Amino acid sequence: MSTSKYTMPKGSLISFMSNKVKTHGGINFAQGIPGFNPPERLLKHLEAIAHQEIHQYAPGIGDLKLRKLILNHYREQQFTDEQLLILQGATEALSLVVQYLKNTINESFAAMAFDPVYESYRHLPRIMNIPFHAYANSQFDAKHLRQFIKKHKVRIMFVNSPGNPFGAVFTEQEMNEMREICESENVYMIIDAVYRDLYYETPPYYPIDQLSPQVFYINSFSKMLSVTGWRIGYLVAHEKHTPGLRDIHDYIGLCTNAPLQHALASYLEQENYGAAYVQWLRETLQSSYKRMEQSLQPLGFSIPQANGGYYVWTKLPRNADGFRFAMDLYDDVGVAVIPGMHFSEKGQNYVRFNIARPEKELLEGISKIEEFFTKREL
Structure with missing residues (x-):
């Protein structure tokens, strides 16, 4: 050939x-799409609501029942209603945060992620004219990471755990060291936790108790329930960021699919959060x-x-x-x-x-x- x-x-x-x-x-x-059907009971809930009056815009911040279920799921972290936004998948959440930070940071800066890099972490900064650097150190080294951040003027750090394409999981110590570095160097840590529930041995740790203004937390139901086409994700951020994030979302994302949110909420409520x-x-x-x-x-x-x-x-x-x-x-x-x-x-x-x-x-x-x-x- x-x-x-x-x-x-x-x-x-x-x-x-x-x-x-x-x-x-x-x-x-x-x-990265699952070859599995979603939970059968989730599909039953979707079928059951087809003729209900839920086919117009959902609340911009997300279906109210679904919001309560998510907040209850994270009750140990004590997230508040003000901190949560339901969005069109984790991808909208990522792009929303990057756009918000670009509007907020009043100086030239760069973004980084850990090599090998999931494509959105590299290309969202490119689309928004933000320099990007892959951090390719084979072993986690807090001192070296801090030097890398200073050298490249990094203000956005993407952290994916478990990762894509390499399913590594950062340890509790590593995650806490990253948060400390971000807080001391004024870097924003964007945690992408879409594989949070799909660990093999030990559940991953995320430094999201008493959420710092330097940390944004993103998750999605796409991989957890094999519904990548539903595009339902969510973002949790410190209250100081909420007005700016919601302002951008109102004019770009508007809201997430109303019937699918409704079906998902009914399923999660009755099936112990899946x-x-x-x-x-x-x-x-x-x-x-x-x-x-x-x-x-x-x-x-x-x-x-x-x-x-x-x-x-x-x-x-x-x-x-x-x-x-x-x-x-x-x-x-x-x-x-x-x-x-x-x-x-x-x-x-x-x-x-x-x-x-x-x-x-x-x-x-x-x-x-x-x-x-x-x-x-x-």
């Missing part, structure tokens, strides 16, 4: 690779991670240990090129993955596998990857 297939596409490699599956078929280990489904999903992901790890390692993949989330982040055998591998893997056996270069300048020899797929599809994909290696040598 002509080497023209190795021409780098424009735009997101996640969209590029996942669109191959959507257009031509295959196994989608690329895009605890049974989340437990099943957590155990399924942990099992899938172990199975993928056990299958890839004999093929020569090097896999740093993850502790949660949807993904296996892995270095290719013999330092093979991740983009060429992804293109060949799809063309030869119909399995789509994401080249690591999408997440990191140092990720040329890495790829990301989405393991949030049904067992049958996961096993079929693994079988095809093994078939690929019997035909090719990297």
